[in-house]
Every structure is written in C-alpha cells, then in structure tokens.
Amino acid sequence: MQLDPRVEAAVEASKRETLRSLQELCRQPSVSAQDLGVKECSRLLESMMKEAGLKTRIVTEHGGQPIVYGERWEPGARKTVLFYNHYDVQPPEPLDEWKSGPFDPQIRDGFLYARGASDNKGNIIARLQSLKTLIGVDGKLPLNVKFLAEGEEEVGSPYLYRFVEKNPALLKADGCLWEGASSDAKGRPVIALGAKGMVYIELRAKGPNVDMHSSYSTLIENPGWRLVEALGSIRDKDGRVLVDGFYGDVEQPSSDEIKYLKEMPFDEETILKKTYGVSRFAKNLSGLEAKLEHFFRPTCNIAGVNSGYTGIGSKTVLPKSAFAKIDLRMVPRQKPDKILEAFRSHLRAKGYGDFEFLVESSYEAARTPMSDPIVKVVRETAKDIYGVEPVVHPSMAGSGPMYLFVNRLKIPTASIGIGHFGSKIHAPNENIRVEDLHRGTRYIVELMRRMAHS
Amino acid sequence: MQLDPRVEAAVEASKRETLRSLQELCRQPSVSAQDLGVKECSRLLESMMKEAGLKTRIVTEHGGQPIVYGERWEPGARKTVLFYNHYDVQPPEPLDEWKSGPFDPQIRDGFLYARGASDNKGNIIARLQSLKTLIGVDGKLPLNVKFLAEGEEEVGSPYLYRFVEKNPALLKADGCLWEGASSDAKGRPVIALGAKGMVYIELRAKGPNVDMHSSYSTLIENPGWRLVEALGSIRDKDGRVLVDGFYGDVEQPSSDEIKYLKEMPFDEETILKKTYGVSRFAKNLSGLEAKLEHFFRPTCNIAGVNSGYTGIGSKTVLPKSAFAKIDLRMVPRQKPDKILEAFRSHLRAKGYGDFEFLVESSYEAARTPMSDPIVKVVRETAKDIYGVEPVVHPSMAGSGPMYLFVNRLKIPTASIGIGHFGSKIHAPNENIRVEDLHRGTRYIVELMRRMAHS
Numbered sequence: 001m002q003l004d005p006r007v008e009a010a011v012e013a014s015k016r017e018t019l020r021s022l023q024e025l026c027r028q029p030s031v032s033a034q035d036l037g038v039k040e041c042s043r044l045l046e047s048m049m050k051e052a053g054l055k056t057r058i059v060t061e062h063g064g065q066p067i068v069y070g071e072r073w074e075p076g077a078r079k080t081v082l083f084y085n086h087y088d089v090q091p092p093e094p095l096d097e098w099k100s101g102p103f104d105p106q107i108r109d110g111f112l113y114a115r116g117a118s119d120n121k122g123n124i125i126a127r128l129q130s131l132k133t134l135i136g137v138d139g140k141l142p143l144n145v146k147f148l149a150e151g152e153e154e155v156g157s158p159y160l161y162r163f164v165e166k167n168p169a170l171l172k173a174d175g176c177l178w179e180g181a182s183s184d185a186k187g188r189p190v191i192a193l194g195a196k197g198m199v200y201i202e203l204r205a206k207g208p209n210v211d212m213h214s215s216y217s218t219l220i221e222n223p224g225w226r227l228v229e230a231l232g233s234i235r236d237k238d239g240r241v242l243v244d245g246f247y248g249d250v251e252q253p254s255s256d257e258i259k260y261l262k263e264m265p266f267d268e269e270t271i272l273k274k275t276y277g278v279s280r281f282a283k284n285l286s287g288l289e290a291k292l293e294h295f296f297r298p299t300c301n302i303a304g305v306n307s308g309y310t311g312i313g314s315k316t317v318l319p320k321s322a323f324a325k326i327d328l329r330m331v332p333r334q335k336p337d338k339i340l341e342a343f344r345s346h347l348r349a350k351g352y353g354d355f356e357f358l359v360e361s362s363y364e365a366a367r368t369p370m371s372d373p374i375v376k377v378v379r380e381t382a383k384d385i386y387g388v389e390p391v392v393h394p395s396m397a398g399s400g401p402m403y404l405f406v407n408r409l410k411i412p413t414a415s416i417g418i419g420h421f422g423s424k425i426h427a428p429n430e431n432i433r434v435e436d437l438h439r440g441t442r443y444i445v446e447l448m449r450r451m452a453h454s
Numbered sequence: 455m456q457l458d459p460r461v462e463a464a465v466e467a468s469k470r471e472t473l474r475s476l477q478e479l480c481r482q483p484s485v486s487a488q489d490l491g492v493k494e495c496s497r498l499l500e501s502m503m504k505e506a507g508l509k510t511r512i513v514t515e516h517g518g519q520p521i522v523y524g525e526r527w528e529p530g531a532r533k534t535v536l537f538y539n540h541y542d543v544q545p546p547e548p549l550d551e552w553k554s555g556p557f558d559p560q561i562r563d564g565f566l567y568a569r570g571a572s573d574n575k576g577n578i579i580a581r582l583q584s585l586k587t588l589i590g591v592d593g594k595l596p597l598n599v600k601f602l603a604e605g606e607e608e609v610g611s612p613y614l615y616r617f618v619e620k621n622p623a624l625l626k627a628d629g630c631l632w633e634g635a636s637s638d639a640k641g642r643p644v645i646a647l648g649a650k651g652m653v654y655i656e657l658r659a660k661g662p663n664v665d666m667h668s669s670y671s672t673l674i675e676n677p678g679w680r681l682v683e684a685l686g687s688i689r690d691k692d693g694r695v696l697v698d699g700f701y702g703d704v705e706q707p708s709s710d711e712i713k714y715l716k717e718m719p720f721d722e723e724t725i726l727k728k729t730y731g732v733s734r735f736a737k738n739l740s741g742l743e744a745k746l747e748h749f750f751r752p753t754c755n756i757a758g759v760n761s762g763y764t765g766i767g768s769k770t771v772l773p774k775s776a777f778a779k780i781d782l783r784m785v786p787r788q789k790p791d792k793i794l795e796a797f798r799s800h801l802r803a804k805g806y807g808d809f810e811f812l813v814e815s816s817y818e819a820a821r822t823p824m825s826d827p828i829v830k831v832v833r834e835t836a837k838d839i840y841g842v843e844p845v846v847h848p849s850m851a852g853s854g855p856m857y858l859f860v861n862r863l864k865i866p867t868a869s870i871g872i873g874h875f876g877s878k879i880h881a882p883n884e885n886i887r888v889e890d891l892h893r894g895t896r897y898i899v900e901l902m903r904r905m906a907h908s
Contacts, residue, residue, distance in 0.1 A: 033767030091769050094665070155768050196669070200768045209731035211548070213880040214781050215650070215851035217755040218748040219726065221736040224756035225689065232686025235679065237805070272673065277663035282675040294672040301671040302678035303771050308758035309779060313487030314609050314654045314814040315545045316781045316853075317757050317880055325763060327668050327770045351691070360768040397669035399770075426667040426771055 003385075003442060010133045011441050018437060019112070021048060022125040025087075026105040026114035032065055032088035032152040042066035042151055045087045045124070052128040053135050054147055062166075064159030065151030072131075072145045079452050080144040082173035082411060084402075085124045085180075086153030089116040090426045097428035111431045118419035122432045123180040123440070124149060126418050130444035142452035146173055150401075153179070156198050156361020157401035164404040175374045175451060176405050177444070180417030182425075183436075184391050185271035189382045189443075192415040193375065194367030194395030195402035196298070197330030199339055203227065203347075204323045204356035211308070214316040224307035227322040230352040234300065234343075238283050241300045243346040246339065251332040253296050257394060260370065261291045265391055275422065294397050299329040325360075329399050336362040366406035366413070367395055374412040377454045378447065382416070385443045416443070457839075457896060460591045465895050468583065472891060473566070475502060476579040479541075480559040480568035486519055486542035486606040496520035496605055499541045499578070506582040507589045508601055516620075518613030519605030526585075526599045533906050534598040536627035536865060538856075539578045539634075540607030543570040544880045551882035567885045572873035576886045577634040577894070578603060580872050584898035596906035600627055604855075607633070610652050610815020611855035618858040629828045629905055630859050631898070634871025636879075637890075638845050639725035643836045643897075646869040647829065648821030648849030649856035650752070651784030653793055657681065657801075658777045658810035665762070668770040678761035681776040684806040688754065688797075692737050695754045697800040700793065705786040707750050711848060714824065715745045719845055729876065748851050753783040779814075783853050790816040820860035820867070821849055828866040831908045832901065836870070839897045870897070 025048065030041035042058055045068045049056045054070030065088065092102035092115045100106040105114035116122075127147070134141050148171070150160050164171060181190045207223035208216075235241055253261070273279065285293055307322030309315035330336060344357055368374065375392065382390035396415060405411045418440035424430045479502065484495035496512055499522045503510045508524030519542065546556035546569045554560040559568035570576070581601070588595050602625070604614050618625060635644045661677035662670075689695055707715070727733065739747055761776030763769035784790060798811055822828065829846065836844035850869060859865045872894035878884045 033769055034765065090771075091763065091765055091767075093763065093765060093769075097664075154770075198770075200770070202768075207732070210551075210878065210883075211881040212730060213852060214753070214755040214757055215783060215853070216726075216730075217736075217753045217783075218751065218851055219735045219739060219744060220730060220732055221693070222756055224759055225685075225693070228682050228685045228756065228759065229689070229691060231679075231682045235683070237683060239675075239679070272670075276666060276670075276674060278661070278674055281673045282671075285673060290673060297672065299668070299671045301668040301770070301772060302676055302682065302762065303668055303769055304762035304764045304773070305678055305682065305776070306760050306764040308756065309545060309547065310758045310760040310777075311488065311545055311547060313545070314656075314779060314781070315487055315547075315757055315880070316608075316652075316654070316755070317544075318755060319758070322759070323764075325768060327768070329669060329671075397672055398667060399669070424664065426769070427665040429664075 003446065006137045007133060007442065007445050010136050011438055014129065015438055018125060018129045018441065019434060022112065022122055022437060023105040025121045025125060026116050027103055029103045030088045030151065031091050032155045033091050038065045038088055038151045041087050042068050045149055048128055049147060052131045054131070054145070059163055062159045062162040067151065067163055068149045070147040072141060074141050074144055077143045077452065080146060080173040081448060081451055082146040082148065082171060082176040083127055084176055084178050084405060085127065085149040086120050086151065087124060087149045088151045088154050089119070090154050094428060099429055107434060110434050112434055113429055113431045115430055117430050118180065118182065118423040118432045119425035119430065120179045122437055123417045126437055126440035127444050129441045130448065133441060133445050134448065142449050146171060153400060156200050156363065158361055160401050161404055165408065168409055171409060173411050176411045176413040178402060178413050178415030179400065180419060181415045182417060182419030182421055182423050184265070185267045185421045186265070188265065188388050189386045189390040189416070190393055191378050191382060191390050192393040192396040193370065195365065195398065195400040195415070196395060197334065197336060197363050197365040197403065198399040199328040199330060199336050199362050200360035201326045201343065202323060202358040202360060203230065203326065204358070205321060207320050208318070209320060211320050212318040214318045217318050220318060222318050224319050224322040226352065227307065227324055230347060230350060230355065231302065231324055233350045234346070243342050245342045246298070249333045249335060250298060253292065262288055264291065266291050295393060295395050296331060298331050298334060301327045303327050330365045332365045332367055334365065336364055363401055364403045364407070366402040368406055368412045368414065370394065372412045373454060374414055377450050378414045378416060381443065381447045381450055385439065385446055457900065461587060461896065461899055464587045464590050465892055468587070469892055472579060472583045472895065473888060476566065476576060476891065477559040479575045479579060480570050481557055483557045484542045484605065485545050486609045487545050492519045492542055492605045495541050496522050499603055502582055503601060506585045508585070508599070513617055516613045516616040521605065521617055522603045524601040526595060528595050528598055531597045531906065534600060534627040535902060535905055536600040536602065536625060536630040537581055538630055538632050538859060539581065539603040540574050540605065541578060541603045542605045542608050543573070544608050548882060553883055561888065564888055565885045566888055567883055569884055571884050572634065572636070572877040572886045573879035573884065574633045576891055577871045580891055580894035581898055583895045584902065587895060587899050588902065596903050600625060607854060610654055610817065612815055614855050615858055619862060622863055625863060627865050630865045630867040632856060632867050632869030633854065634873055635850070635869045636871060636873030636875055636877050638719070639721045639875045640719070642719065642842050643840045643844040643870070644847055645832050645836060645844050646847040646850040647824065649819065649854040649869070650849060650852065651788065651790060651817050651819040651857065652853040653782040653784060653790050653816050654814035655780045655797065656777060656812040656814060657684065657780065658812070659775060661774050662772070663774060665774050666772040668772045671772050674772060676772050678773050678776040680806065681761065681778055684801060684804060684809065685756065685778055687804045688800070697796050699796045700752070703787045703789060704752060707746065716742055718745065720745050725875070749847060749849050750785060752785050752788060755781045757781050784819050786819045786821055788819065790818055817855055818857045818861070820856040822860055822866045822868065824848065826866045827908060828868055831904050832868045832870060835897065835901045835904055839893065839900055
C-alpha cells in the first residue's frame with residue numbers, strides 16, 4: 001500500500017530526532033526491581049510526552065512508582081484510543097555479558113543496543129513520534145488519545161490497579177494498544193490478543209544464624225538442601241506442576257481456537273531452537289502441542305536460586321540461608337490468590353512451612369477474542385504497512401496487567417510493537433532494528449487513522 | 455602444673471611481638487580459591503620461619519601453590535616432629551557480614567578478628583613462637599623440627615601429594631602435629647586423631663545460549679530446574695544419600711570406639727544448637743547417634759548453588775545456566791575415585807549425564823589409633839597446660855590431606871590448636887581469643903620437650 005506521502009516525508013525527516021529521543025530515554029536507567037532511576041525517568045518521559053502534544057501529569061497517589069499519564073482531546077473526534085506502556089525496565093544483570101553498557105545506547109550494524117530498547121522504551125518513542133507526525137501533517141489527531149506509561153510493569157504492576165480501578169471514566173476508550181510485540185522468527189508482525197497473568201514468589205529458607213564450616217553438615221540441616229528439595233517437589237521430571245489444583249481452573253482452548261492454532265504459523269519451532277542453541281523443546285513438544293503449551297498453558301519458572309558460596313573455586317561452607325525466585329504465568333480463569341494458597345499448602349504439606357513466602361506480584365490473565373472488531377483493523381493495517389500477513393497470537397506467552405483494562409474496563413486490546421525475534425528482551429544485549437523504530441511510527445500513524453473511522 | 459618459669463617469662467615478654475606477627479600474617483590475603491595473595495603470603499611466611507630459626511625453602515616443583523618448608527636439625531636429638539600447617543585461607547565472602555575487614559585484623563574485647571586468625575595463621579604463629587621461645591630459653595630445640603606449610607589446603611590440597619610422595623625421607627618424623635583444633639563448647643582442649651577425606655564437585659547445567667524471557671519456559675527447558683531436580687535426586691528427605699554405593703565402604707566403628715564415644719563429652723549437643731540458633735539437629739539426632747554421625751559418617755553438603763537473577767526484587771528470566779558446589783567428606787575406607795564414579799553414574803542414570811562435572815578436590819580420610827603412644831603424650835601435656843582433661847576426638851569432622859602423612863608415610867598424627875568453639879572458621883568474623891594464642895605457644899613448647907623424651 002502507498003502511504004500518505006506527507007507522512008512518509010515527515011517520518012523520514014525526523015529519523016535522527018526519533019533515534020536521539022530513544023537514546024536519551026534509554027540512557028536514563030529505570031530499573032523498578034532495584035528502584036534505580038525510575039523517578040528521574042518519569043520526569044524525562046513526561047517532558048517527551050508534552051513535546052508530543054499531550055497534556056500530562058505524573059500520578060503518584062496510587063502509592064507505587066509514578067505513572068506518567070497524558071491525553072489529548074480532539075474536538076469532534078468520535079473515537080478514543082488508549083496506549084498502555086511502561087517506562088521501567090528489567091535489571092540489566094548479568095552486566096559482563098553486555099557488549100556495550102546497558103544504559104549506554106550504541107548503534108551497531110543498524111541495531112540499537114540498550115536495556116529497554118525494545119521493552120518498552122522503543123515502543124514508547126515510536127508511539128510518541130506517531131502523534132508528533134500526525135499533528136505535524138494534519139494539525140490534529142484523528143481521535144482522542146490517552147497515553148498511560150507506568151513505572152513498575154517489570155515488577156508485576158503491584159499498585160497500578162489502585163489507579164485504574166479508581167479512574168474508569170478517565171481511562172475509558174474504544175480500544176487499547178498494548179505495550180509491545182515482536183515480529184516473529186520469519187519477520188511477520190505479531191498481534192497478540194492477550195497476556196498471561198503473573199504470580200512471582202520468593203522462597204527463603206533459613207538455617208543456622210551464621211555460615212558454618214561444612215563439617216557440621218553432619219548435625220545441622222543445610223537450608224540449601226531443604227530449598228532444593230522443596231523446589232524438587234514442585235514439578236515432576238516432565239515439568240508438570242505437582243501442586244494440587246494448579247491446573248484445575250485452566251481454561252481449555254475451544255475447538256475454534258485449536259483449529260486456528262493448527263494453521264497459525266509458528267516457525268519458532270525450528271528457529272527458536274537454532275537461535276537459542278537448544279536441540280529439543282521441553283517435553284519434546286512440537287506442532288500443535290508446542291503452540292498450546294506456549295499460548296494456552298501456565299508456567300512455573302525458577303528465575304533465580306542462590307545459596308552459599310558462588311564465587312570461583314571451592315569453599316566448604318554450610319550456608320545460613322537459601323532463596324529462590326519463581327515466576328508463574330497464569331492463563332485465563334486461574335485465580336492468583338488460589339494458586340498462591342495452593343503453593344503455600346503444598347510447601348506446608350511437604351514439611352517446608354517454615355520457609356518465608358514472599359509474594360512479589362500477583363495478577364490474572366486477560367484475552368480479547370479473535371472476533372473483536374479491533375482485530376480486523378489492526379490486522380489489515382499491519383498487512384498494509386509490513387507487506388505480509390501478520391500473525392495473530394491468541395495471547396502473548398508473556399505477562400502484563402492487561403486484565404485491568406480488558407477484564408475490568410472492558411476495553412478491547414491488542415498488543416503490537418517494534419521488537420524483532422532477536423530483540424533479547426529481559427536479557428543482555430537487548431536491541432531493536434533501527435529501521436523497525438521508524439516503520440513502527442508509520443504503523444501507529446496509519447492505525448490511528450483507521451481506528452478513528454472504524 | 456608449674457611451667458618452667460623461664461618459658462613463662464619468655465612467652466610473657468614476647469606477647470606483643472607474637473600478636474603483631476599474627477596481625478601481619480593475617481593482613482596478607484592468601485585466598486587459594488581465588489588465587490589472591492597466596493604467593494605473597496608464602497614469601498612473608500618464609501621470612502617469619504627464618505626468624506624462628508628454621509632453614510627454609512619455597513617448594514614449587516609439585517606444580518601447585520608454593521609450599522613453605524623449613525627444618526632445624528639439633529645435634530644429638532633423638533626425635534623428630536613434623537608440623538603440618540597451611541597458610542592459605544577460605545574466601546572471606548560474604549563480605550558485608552564482617553564487623554571489620556577480613557584482612558584488617560582488629561582486636562575487640564580480647565579477641566582478634568580476621569580471616570585466618572584461627573584457621574590456620576594463628577596456629578602457625580603459636581608454633582613458630584614456641585620454637586623462638588625454646589631457642590631463646592635453651593639455646594636449642596629438644597628435637598629435630600620439620601615445618602611444612604602448604605598454600606592450598608582450603609581447595610583440597612590438589613598437588614601436595616606430588617611433594618609428599620616424592621620426599622618420604624625428607625618428611626620422615628616420629629610424630630606429626632596437625633594444623634589445628636578448637637577447644638570444645640565447654641573450653642576443654644580437643645585432640646583430634648583423624649581427618650575426613652574430601653571430594654569437592656561442581657555441577658554445571660547448561661540451557662539456552664543466552665538468558666531468555668521467562669515466557670519461553672513453556673518450550674525451553676530451564677537449567678535451574680534441571681539442576682534443582684538433579685540435586686533433589688541425591689538425598690532423601692532425611693538426608694540419606696541415595697547414590698548407589700555411597701555408604702558401601704564406610705568403616706563401621708568398633709565396639710571399643712562405640713564404648714569410648716558413649717563416654718566422650720559432647721556438650722555440642724546443647725551448645726551447638728544455642729550458638730547457631732537451631733532448634734534441632736538434622737534427623738533429630740542426639741546422644742551416641744549424633745556422635746557417630748559427626749565423627750564416623752560421610753557428609754554430602756551443598757556449599758553453593760546459583761542460577762538466574764539473585765538481586766533484589768523480581769526479574770523474570772529463564773537462565774542460561776545453573777551450577778552447584780558440593781562437598782563430600784569421606785570416612786576411612788571410602789575411595790574418592792569410586793565415590794566420584796558413583797555420582798557420575800547416578801546423574802547419568804537420572805538423565806543428567808549432560809551436566810559438566812568438575813572435580814575440585816578428591817582425597818581419602820585418615821586416622822591414628824587411640825592406642826598410639828603419641829596420644830598419651832599430647833593428652834597429658836594438654837591436661838597440664840589447660841588444667842582440665844582434654845577431649846580426644848577419634849577424628850575431626852573436618853578434612854585435610856592427613857592421609858598423605860598417616861596412610862602413606864605412617865607418621866602418627868594428632869591435631870591440636872588454638873581455636874575456640876566460637877572461632878567461626880570458614881565464616882565471617884573468624885576469630886581467636888588472644889590469650890589462647892599465648893597459651894598455645896606454651897602448649898607447643900611443653901609438647902616438644904615431652905615428645906623429645908617419649
């Protein structure tokens with residue numbers, strides 16, 4: 001499709017400015033897990049949102065990290081779009097695996113490397129740039145815009161619900177464009193219609209009151225052993241979670257969804273393995289079963305475990321403590337509170353009731369049906385901008401507080417974004433293809449125009 | 455008993471000098487696991503050994519960290535004593551739990567705090583000071599002295615055997631005083647007649663070639679899970695090792711040993727729990743069973759385990775790797791090579807044959823029988839110096855390369871030392887009671903005199 005040449009020219013003319021803005025935003029650390037730079041980043045983002053023509057304010061009354069909220073009302077506009085984004089990022093560790101500093105955005109071979117380059121600062125910049133572009137070209141936007149960027153998505157959005165549930169009128173919209181998505185392994189744009197929920201637990205086992213000489217392991221129970229054994233009781237060897245009730249509420253895919261999944265491209269099956277250097281999938285999954293597992297089933301992941309001496313060489317110590325961080329990604333109908341209670345009961349029953357059990361986040365899943373009108377608009381726009389049929393995923397495999405908007409506010413929601421298959425979000429050397437930043441700007445411009453008249 | 459007043463006066467007069475020497479030695483890091491300062495420490499120790507009247511040399515031809523060896527032949531002496539020591543120390547981590555720096559020896563309330571203060575630099579200084587004292591008082595030593603200080607005991611003495619096995623004549627002695635022991639929970643001096651062996655393994659599990667977003671845990675196996683499950687397969691919940699053959703060669707205590715153990719004081723049973731803040735022993739052990747476990751049975755300890763994100767807060771990552779460090783303390787008749795092969799087979803059989811399996815150290819146990827004449831001399835001397843009946847342990851619960859001297863060179867060996875029950879060896883805030891340093895000097899002086907005529 002031929003895009004509006006004035007839009008093309010505007011995007012082209014502002015390429016350097018767009019890239020500079022993204023570098024500026026990435027240079028500002030905003031690691032919510034470590035409370036590093038988050039407030040500073042909220043102020044920087046607010047100034048950028050103002051420049052993009054939004055009337056902004058910084059929200060703090062919900063008690064969490066600042067939410068940067070902006071809006072623009074267009075006289076006569078019939079529709080309203082809500083953008084959901086987050087300006088916080090994942091911790092950059094392990095630092096020694098970055099080729100350039102995580103907060104020192106560098107361009108190499110057409111890719112920009114920085115923590116947040118894709119998740120989610122690149123998407124924020126593309127979206128703000130699309131507002132600027134439209135205002136520049138048309139003098140106005142085709143619809144009302146609400147732009148919400150939170151500062152603690154990466155730690156499970158623990159307080160966002162207080163803001164959303166208190167402000168349903170403020171946030172009312174005809175559709176929501178969620179924070180991001182990456183093109184798939186073959187370069188097709190992905191549209192994701194849901195997000196898994198998230199339960200994040202930290203388990204802490206305590207032993208003696210000080211690290212001891214390990215010769216005492218004859219008499220003193222080692223909390224590292226107890227933690228390892230407790231974790232070992234959570235899954236069977238095939239990865240099936242053994243916690244009673246874990247799968248009880250899982251929504252089973254409909255026959256339509258299974259039919260859709262069967263036909264849905266999923267080249268990840270070969271390309272994932274190649275990219276990440278693994279010879280087989282867990283449980284030897286393939287085909288439909290791999291798709292079902294990825295999009296329709298919950299996970300239980302050890303995100304971190306630590307005890308004792310972990311430096312080089314050998315130290316013979318009986319550690320005083322041990323901890324593990326576990327993330328569970330929920331699917332629709334699973335209830336986080338029920339799952340948490342199931343884990344607590346499991347640990348009690350197995351003899352680990354003395355562990356500290358910290359809940360870092362806890363929220364449910366959300367999905368917008370494939371039949372919702374928003375899907376057609378986004379799909380057609382993607383096809384026209386990218387020149388290939390996009391792939392619609394019934395849900396992300398990832399998580400986000402989408403339930404607040406979809407389940408509570410009833411806003412149809414689609415996640416689209418500028419990442420690519422190798423963007424390495426959450427990992428060292430996170431990156432985007434610079435050209436994808438600019439194409440993403442065009443995509444949002446066109447999408448706003450079409451949503452205005454849908 | 456009244457000690458030789460000239461010895462008393464000499465020990466008293468050199469207290470400040472003795473303490474300064476220990477502070478100087480502790481100030482020099484010598485962390486073999488991290489190859490930190492070991493060579494520098496060997497040179498410092500050599501100069502101290504020279505000052506104590508020994509003819510020294512630094513041995514490097516065995517290929518490991520330097521061995522500092524010194525000897526002094528006394529014309530007409532009938533007996534020879536060998537001192538075994540080590541000048542390397544355990545890693546000081548976790549650093550934030552030290553009240554003063556691990557290599558900044560500080561005295562508080564009569565205790566000297568530093569890594570190595572007890573294990574083993576305090577013992578080295580007491581022994582060297584006893585040589586100085588005797589030479590000062592008598593103009594000579596009552597017996598020939600061989601003084602060996604190795605630089606990698608804390609990493610399992612991987613190369614010491616090459617030196618010992620090639621130099622049986624050089625190291626020939628009538629008795630060996632091993633590196634150290636601590637007084638027990640009631641302050642009674644401990645004499646330990648054996649050392650457990652040591653097998654130290656590091657297991658490494660590999661997953662994808664980069665840390666991934668944990669949403670992929672649907673499809674990509676998490677090496678953290680695999681490691682945890684592999685470790686979980688090694689023990690049952692009571693701590694019994696499930697690796698086939700692990701207990702097969704364990705030497706069972708004789709009825710005499712059981713009789714002795716029944717009567718042996720072991721106040722650790724209450725005091726250990728109190729000191730280390732634990733409410734019960736592993737497996738609810740007590741009485742004879744606790745003593746048997748501590749002195750006569752092998753251990754399998756997780757000294758460290760690590761995977762993924764271990765910082766503050768939450769990060770949702772599927773880690774690319776995971777590792778665990780395991781120390782196994784062997785008892786007599788267990789064969790390290792056989793045990794290693796048993797662990798390898800176990801892991802293969804359980805489906806973890808792909809793990810990297812690194813052997814950091816591997817050596818057997820040793821014991822000198824309670825009936826050996828050296829025991830009587832050391833016991834009587836300890837009683838006279840400390841004014842209480844010492845406690846003879848059939849073995850340390852700890853390890854050391856004692857087998858080289860006892861099993862290979864057939865030298866009767868007793869371990870004695872200046873540590874106290876709360877010395878926190880291998881842990882933060884390692885310390886000795888300053889007065890124990892000086893009492894230890896007197897103890898060795900008297901012991902050398904008696905061994906010369908035994």
